Amino acid sequence: MCIEFTEEQKILRDTLRKLGKDKLERLTVESDRADKFDHESLRLLKEIGIFGLPAPVKYGGSEANATTLTIVLEELGYFSPSMGCTLIGHLALVRPLFLGGNEFLAERYFTKMAKEELGAFCLTEPEAGSDAASLKTKASLEGDEWVINGTKRFITNGGVADFYGVWAVTGPGKGADGISLFYMDRDVKGLSVGKIEEKMGIRGSQTAEMIFEDVRVAKEYMCGGVGKGLKLAFEGLDLVRCGLGGFSCGLAQAALDQAIQYMKERHQFGRPIAQFQGLQFMVANMAMNIEAARALKCFASDMCMRVTTDVVQIFGGYGYMKDYPVERMMRDAKILQIVEGTSQIHHHIIAKNLLS
Ligand SMILES: Cc1cc2nc3c(=O)[nH]c(=O)nc-3n(C[C@H](O)[C@H](O)[C@H](O)COP(=O)(O)OP(=O)(O)OC[C@H]3O[C@@H](n4cnc5c(N)ncnc54)[C@H](O)[C@@H]3O)c2cc1C
Missing domain, CATH: 1.20.140.10 (Butyryl-CoA Dehydrogenase, subunit A, domain 3)
Known part of the structure; x- marks a missing residue:
């Protein structure tokens, strides 16, 4: 199969390749040895607009398609696997927002992406990995607010992200149909970082436990409606x-x-x-x-x-x-x-x- 890249895609690939050879390759070795999040590579990638790529033009992004994102990830796989994983955690929040985001959510979080702010996809829990429908994190409606309690494990960008997509049970006993998705900013009250994992590889990325203690978000922070979270x-x-x-x-x-x-x-x-x-x-x-x-x-x-x-x-x-x-x-x-x-x-x- 042969896919012909557009001129823009070729320019993006060549820009990443140059950055990779000049800087990312060295930073990858350094962050792996130090076992520390690679802030410098993140800064360099933000400078060339990588994290805003998928956001719609309407909100200041580039509306990149899956081919463009795959080109970017191929270059990151080559030069900086840790930043590849950092980007993947962020990208996983894009489609749910496209498919389920109300106008308020789309405007707020696509604009953040377009400004190169970083997202984190918070699904996995200590007791819920492959079996994502068995989540324990709960969200209960109190007045006009959802109150979220629980712990997420192995979250890429946990603690370094600017915003979070969090899955929680809103319909106990309903399995996959009882799970909803919420977006929230990193400074929301009650959200804290737990254990930061020491990993075998991709040591320049950050993987952390995220703890939600009485985190309150207004109703419009729910994405896709009650019970629609897991599909998203x-x-x-x-x-x-x-x-x-x-x-x-x-x-x-x-x-x-x-x-x-x-x-x-x-x-x-x-x-x-x-x-x-x-x-x-x-x-x-x-x-x-x-x-x-x-x-x-x-x-x-x-x-x-x-x-x-x-x-x-x-x-x-x-x-x-x-x-x-x-x-x-x-x-x-x-x-x-x-x-x-x-x-x-x-x-x-x-x-x-x-x-x-
Ligand atoms: C570095 C890192 C970063 C991560 N980043 C994120 C993130 O950003 N957000 C997030 O939500 N999660 C993240 N995860 C979690 C990741 O998605 C889970 O680790 C993965 O889904 C597997 O879940 P588990 O670790 O609980 O393993 P388990 O589900 O407990 O699986 C254990 C073993 O059983 C096998 N198994 C399970 N079910 C079946 C089945 N039905 N048939 C056959 N075999 C089966 C698995 O393949 C595996 O070999 C990350 C994990 C790591 C290690």
Whole structure:
């Protein structure tokens, strides 16, 4: 499949590539080593307008389509997987707002996005991961306000986001139909940050627990109406899953490029290891798999994990050390099989569609 990019898309891709080579690549290594949120890369990406891309022109955004967002995520996968995840957490709030946002919400939060403010998608809880319908966070109506209580876990951008999309039970006992979505600003009373996770990879992104204690929001902060929240969450994830395919290809390509360079430089048995057919076949397979993955999220994330693991193998003992970026790439890749639906859940969705 060949998609012809527009001139604007090519300019955006080249701008990101230049920023990636000049700055993001180095910042990625530094934030991974320090295990600290990469504020500098976030600032640089905001400067070129990345977080406002999806907001409608009407609210000051660029109204970028899924192809443009996938191009951006492919470049971030290559140069800055942590910022790729930061963008993904933000993007997951876009479609719910398009589909369910009343005029007040659309104006307030699309305008924030257009001003490069960052969002966080708060669905997962300690006891509700893949089974999102089993949430415990509750929202009860008191007069004209919803009062929200509960804890969200593993929230990308938790504590660094400017606004939050939060799923809570408004209809106990109704399962998926009893969940509603609320948007809120970071400074709303009762919202606080709990544990900040120490992660295997994407260590330049922030993943945190978010605690809601008697958080009060007016009725117009509900998105999509009572009980419509979970459908909107899945819509939000659908958009992001296209982008995750691009992200996986970018990260796998970065690892493959490292392998190709290393194979030409490293000599064993008196010749470059690039001359060994076993390794030639490995990189040929990686290139084929990356190409095949360009349109498939689930295939792409599994492919990315395989490619980054094999690239560590090509580096031998050096691949296991922190002197080269490939061990970090392998750690960063693992999240792609977990976040926005695990690989098992994707297989489950595919099988359900085939068998229904
Ligand atoms: C770094 C990071 C960032 C994250 N960011 C966010 C975020 O921004 N917002 C948010 O809401 N969440 C976020 N998450 C949470 C993420 O979406 C969940 O971790 C994921 O959905 C899996 O849920 P779980 O961890 O509770 O695992 P579980 O659901 O407990 O799954 C455990 C295992 O069981 C398998 N499993 C579960 N159900 C089935 C089934 N029906 N069939 C077959 N296998 C099954 C899973 O595939 C997995 O292997 C993040 C997680 C991480 C690690």
